[in-house]
Amino acid sequence: MTTPVEPLLERAHLLGADPRNTNYAGGNASAKGTAVDPVTGAPVEVMWVKGSGGDLGTLTEAGLSVLRLDRLRALPGVYPGVEREDEMVAALDHCAFGKGGAAPSIDTAMHGLLDAAHVDHLHPDAGIAIATAAGGAELTRRVYGDRVVWVPWRRPGFQLGLDIAAIKDAHPAAVGCVLGGHGITAWGATSAECADNSLWMIRTAEAYIAEHGRADPFGPVRPGYEPLPEAARHERAAALFPVLRGLCSTDARRVGHYTATLEVLDFLSRERHPELAARGTSCPDHFLRTKVTPLVADLPAGAPLGELADRLGELHAAYREDYRAYYERHATAASPPMRGADPAIVLVPGVGMFSFGADAQTARVAGEFYLNAINVMRGAEALSAYAPIAEAEKFRIEYWELEEAKLRRRPAPRPLATRVALVTGAGSGIGAATARRLAAEGACVVAADRDLAAAEKVAAEIGAGAHRPADAAVAVRADVTDEGQVAAAVRQAVLAFGGVDLVVNNAGLSLSRPLLSTTAADWDRQHDVMARGSFLVSRETARIMIAQAMGGDIVYICSKNAVFAGPDNVAYGAAKAGQAHQVRLLAAELGEHGIRVNGINPDGVVRGSGIFAGGWGADRAAVYGVPEEELGAFYARRTLLGREVLPEHVAAAVYVLTCDELSRTTGTHLPVDAGVAAAFLR
Structure with a gap:
């Protein structure tokens, strides 16, 4: 017996692939059909619907909730009324077909009760x-005629599902509805018809706004608020971002994302942007990720x-006071505790938008949602006036126990989540x-190398499992001997993730020559890369860490040769x-800023080493x-443990030093040499 799962997934991907149709992780799609009851062997009516937290564009069968329709359709008989509609979420668990698949979303009733x-x-x-838009009901009639029906605002849930089902039954010619303050719903007898109706509603609205809307809904350009030239804009963004990230991490450390699209810059250049931004976002999917206002x-x-x-510091303090007042205006004894008063979105005219979240993807998506909100405001103001749902309704959703339960279902963050790591010589x-280990532990990684192609390969490997690779890692070109390249690499790191928290000075090279054969150029080259290079990287990143005011870690990959005197090795x-x-020097100087500086002393890391492959071996x-080819085994035989040291062993030491398990350790050197007695620290 065939099921409609494959056409449903195709439709979901079609709709979710275009941001004009729906935002990331927003909306849902469903299909009803017949499946075989594994107990009775008889056919049973079933609904497949996108589960909670999934994304239409990347939806798989595992992301679908699967429910029996007979039980879903029986739920109105036990519905206790709108004041207790949240109880119906638990009732959905009793409608599961088989294991039920993904957790049902709050919109499940909308799909199941609709005929x-x-x-x-x-x-x-x-x-x-x-x-x-103000006058949305009349506007819906003008845009769509009798093919689409207006549904007044109601918080998503069981009652909204009943409302839409009744409206569809009362309007047999309708193919969809506009949900006041929220979005759209469309339906069809086949998957293709449903997709066609959804796309017809969206494209018709776009065309109507384009034809009938005002040309300048945000007002004229405000002198002095025009976008800065691109180079100046990026320079200012890089200077402000660490400060903003520190401010917006007052309650909990956050990662940042920078957006400077034409839509954002134009909005911020217009006279009405402060007034419109203050009205806040409306669609629940928007303000749950952007907070109510920026x-x-x-x-x-x-x-x-x-x-x-x-001034941003002053505005941040005022924002926190206003947010606390908002919480206290609407919170009841049953409300979850306030989750944090820092903004998720910061708008700086002429520069752009800075968004923040618990990881890079969350920060990026928050920015995408606020861009959606700007587009919504533009369309509403073009046709009428932007009139989002009331503040009390926003609070009911933001501090909804069902949303709180969704947050509790999230997996615990990895140890280095919200940390931004810059690794030199990462190729x-x-x-x-x-770089791979820090990313595996949750860090956002900036892979820096003189060989950009090698760094890009590592970054691509790290990002292969992410929704967008750049959410996990980015590659930058950096010859650490070049002051300008170091500054540029750090600036790229800041623009990618909002700042830098963890630095690994790993770039190096070596030439093995006796004293009398060592030239001044040999000496200078090795000191330029390692002594000068690590100084330049530490100086530039320490500036960022101090501006963030969140502490940080600087790790030097030194060597057992820093304390052990071997032959033919004077420059290295x-x-x-x-x-x-x-x-030691930087640990003493930077400790007052909460920045810890430590070193690692490996020995003879042969396998996978660019230095050994380049002639040092x-x-x-x-x-x-x-x-x-026996050099690694030779190094292993001379150690106390008799074991070869691999790159992964050094990476593990970096992780241990930076994961907060050794939060009171600074100025030390950790040997990773399998035990070389002559290199014991004294």
């Missing part, structure tokens, strides 16, 4: 513009940087292994000793009189 084989519920910007800077784009930063060996050993003392093998 249609296929149903879509979507959040298109054009549709929400009509749903949030923080909006009230100085022109060209204001002095220090003055703008100070191979210890650097690549460290001296450069590593210089790095080792930088650890052949040179050291010649010194010790062993074949190059």
